[in-house]
Amino acid sequence: MEKINLENIVVEPFSINHIEDVTSIHSQVLDGWSMKGLIGDLANEATESYVATYEGRAVAFCSFIATEDAELVFICTHPLCRRQGIAEKLLHNAIIALPKTVNSIVLEVRSKNDAAINLYKKMGFETLGKRRNFYSFPEDDAIVMELIKGGIMGLN
């Protein structure tokens, strides 16, 4: 694992310059993932995506669909850089950077994804409910969570 000084992590909007790094992170996290989705993100006006960079390289990525409110669609940190506060910093800064009209952020997460659930709880997300058998391969329930933007730590 690479030891990273969080002060040197910069959160910035996802751009074409980050495609190679983010592709590499995605391919280690998602089976059968294709670059098409990422390029689609760049083209889609409703999609707001951010990266955490370290020494000029993207080490984490997150993506929202933001209309009146926002949905966190995906977040991942490079497997070699995890558990150092990078996702927390990325999510915090990204939520602050979302359009001012966005009041709340919702998400669905696999009930067995303890790392992500703990991250979201730490950020101030609250559980709204459960969708049974929402996921397949492997089958799992979805936990639905919500954060009221003013409720994010340090943003009051």
Ligand SMILES: CC(C)(COP(=O)(O)OP(=O)(O)OC[C@H]1O[C@@H](n2cnc3c(N)ncnc32)[C@H](O)[C@@H]1OP(=O)(O)O)[C@@H](O)C(=O)NCCC(=O)NCCS
């Ligand atoms: C979930 C994920 C993004 C966390 O990234 P990260 O950079 O390692 O997270 P951070 O270091 O910022 O952790 C912040 C908090 O999240 C929780 N957390 C993170 N990883 C955890 C783990 N493996 N087990 C339990 N809690 C965990 C902890 O509460 C942690 O705070 P702490 O270290 O003070 O205890 C990362 O594990 C990942 O990329 N997973 C694969 C993709 C994924 O499942 N994404 C979510 C669904 S889209």
